[in-house]
Amino acid sequence: MRRNQIATVVEVKGAPYEVGFQHGSSAKAKIARFLEIVYSRARQYQPALTNKQHVLKLADKFLPFAQDWAPDLVEELHGLSDGAGISFAEVFALNCYSEVTYSPIASSSTQLMGCTSFVVSGGALSPPSTGPIIGQNEDWGRADSEIFIILKIKPSQGPSILMTTPAGFIGYAGRNSQGIGLVQNGLAATDGRLGVPVAFVARRVLQQERIGDSVDAIVNSHRSLASNYLIAEESGEAFDIETTATDFDIFHVEDDIWTHSNYYFSSKLKALEEKTPSWESAGCNAFRAGRLKNIFRKNYGKINSDLTMDALRDHVNYPRSICRHPDPARALDWETSASIVMPMSQSKTYVTIGNPCNNEFKPFDLG
Numbered sequence: 001m002r003r004n005q006i007a008t009v010v011e012v013k014g015a016p017y018e019v020g021f022q023h024g025s026s027a028k029a030k031i032a033r034f035l036e037i038v039y040s041r042a043r044q045y046q047p048a049l050t051n052k053q054h055v056l057k058l059a060d061k062f063l064p065f066a067q068d069w070a071p072d073l074v075e076e077l078h079g080l081s082d083g084a085g086i087s088f089a090e091v092f093a094l095n096c097y098s099e100v101t102y103s104p105i106a107s108s109s110t111q112l113m114g115c116t117s118f119v120v121s122g123g124a125l126s127p128p129s130t131g132p133i134i135g136q137n138e139d140w141g142r143a144d145s146e147i148f149i150i151l152k153i154k155p156s157q158g159p160s161i162l163m164t165t166p167a168g169f170i171g172y173a174g175r176n177s178q179g180i181g182l183v184q185n186g187l188a189a190t191d192g193r194l195g196v197p198v199a200f201v202a203r204r205v206l207q208q209e210r211i212g213d214s215v216d217a218i219v220n221s222h223r224s225l226a227s228n229y230l231i232a233e234e235s236g237e238a239f240d241i242e243t244t245a246t247d248f249d250i251f252h253v254e255d256d257i258w259t260h261s262n263y264y265f266s267s268k269l270k271a272l273e274e275k276t277p278s279w280e281s282a283g284c285n286a287f288r289a290g291r292l293k294n295i296f297r298k299n300y301g302k303i304n305s306d307l308t309m310d311a312l313r314d315h316v317n318y319p320r321s322i323c324r325h326p327d328p329a330r331a332l333d334w335e336t337s338a339s340i341v342m343p344m345s346q347s348k349t350y351v352t353i354g355n356p357c358n359n360e361f362k363p364f365d366l367g
């Protein structure tokens with residue numbers, strides 16, 4: 001039974017403050033809900049963060065790094081704060097979601113992680129001449145799909161951007177009018193530090209006109225946390241950049257099929273990988289990337305957008321499957337909040353809000 005959750009589309013344009021103000025005023029209720037989730041999850045995952053002031057105080061420590069590296073995005077958050085009628089401190093804390101919920105700065109991370117991403121290209125595709133298809137399942141907390149929106153940004157400077165993102169977030173998975181697409185996976189490493197929040201890095205990737213500059217935005221930022229950034233361009237070039245806060249590894253994607261989930265491929269970065277008991281017990285982290293790769297291998301030469309959508313609905317290893325569902329036995333668990341498929345030779349992004357197994361993919365145009 002398909003539920004077809006309706007996607008909220010927010011279209012904004014102009015200078016950074018205006019972009020933020022329009023975003024904030026158009027998505028007030030979802031931003032307020034996201035803020036509740038930030039407070040509640042910070043408390044669940046980080047025992048030291050027992051009240052809102054603790055969360056705000058921790059988030060504020062990341063602000064100088066964001067201000068120094070991306071003053072335009074901080075300005076956008078001031079607009080978002082005014083538009084949503086929520087204090088700047090709270091809007092900034094919301095944009096430190098990853099930092100306050102699972103940064104080792106707050107305490108050791110023990111949570112499971114989510115997201116399964118891919119890029120398929122060249123001979124794997126049918127017809128083989130079309131540009132790459134890049135996409136992912138965005139796995140967040142239980143019932144978080146209610147805060148996801150389609151955000152279309154036409155900035156006064158730089159490429160237009162379409163992201164599928166929690167409302168109020170400055171940067172997440174999406175594509176831009178220069179033909180650059182980004183998908184992401186959470187990674188857990190032990191070297192988290194005060195630095196530029198992950199959401200800011202993601203947006204910088206999508207602000208670029210050249211894929212090399214997108215890679216540069218990742219590797220040359222003073223990152224706060226580990227993350228995986230998979231970037232593909234209309235021409236067929238793709239890079240997977242695995243990061244910790246203090247180090248990175250760049251994979252130029254030369255295979256026609258490339259998948260990623262929530263563990264390091266890089267032998268160099270493996271040494272920094274978080275190995276708490278719940279992290280290791282979550283065998284699904286390795287499973288999902290392998291399963292997706294196998295589905296694509298079996299369909300080599302026949303892959304099109306529809307097939308990638310079907311692959312994202314896969315339920316082997318349920319509920320910790322590619323299409324992920326909460327485990328009733330766990331109080332804290334993840335599920336697929338949104339699913340995206342971006343054929344880079346077309347202008348359309350196909351999105352489900354909620355699990356792709358019970359929601360139809362709908363097309364959204366960047367323009």
Ligand SMILES: [Zn+2]
Pocket residue numbers: 313315323324325355356357358
């Ligand atoms: Zn499902």
